[in-house]
Amino acid sequence: MVFLKPAAHGTGVIAGGAMRAVLESVGVTDVLAKSKGSSNPHNVVKATMDALMKMRDAATVAQQRGISMEKVFNG
Numbered sequence: 026m027v028f029l030k031p032a033a034h035g036t037g038v039i040a041g042g043a044m045r046a047v048l049e050s051v052g053v054t055d056v057l058a059k060s061k062g063s064s065n066p067h068n069v070v071k072a073t074m075d076a077l078m079k080m081r082d083a084a085t086v087a088q089q090r091g092i093s094m095e096k097v098f099n100g
Contacts, residue, residue: 027072028059029080043069051077 027044032055038048040058043066048056060069081089087097 026061027069027076028061029073029076030057031055032057041069042066044073046070047073047077 036055
């Protein structure tokens with residue numbers, strides 16, 4: 026299991042070994058990440074890829090919740 030959280034511009038990739046390699050290779054620039062559970066690099070890479078594949082954009086979230094884009098970002 027992995028935890029990915031957007032970070033402020035200029036923060037960079039704050040993640041450990043295998044997760045950092047995956048995030049940098051796909052072009053992620055500012056993120057805070059934490060691996061929970063297995064520290065086996067193979068499992069961490071699989072969990073990171075799974076998390077990236079499940080991410081949704083703001084427009085999709087707004088449509089699913091039935092609210093405006095402004096409400097998504099400003100609460």
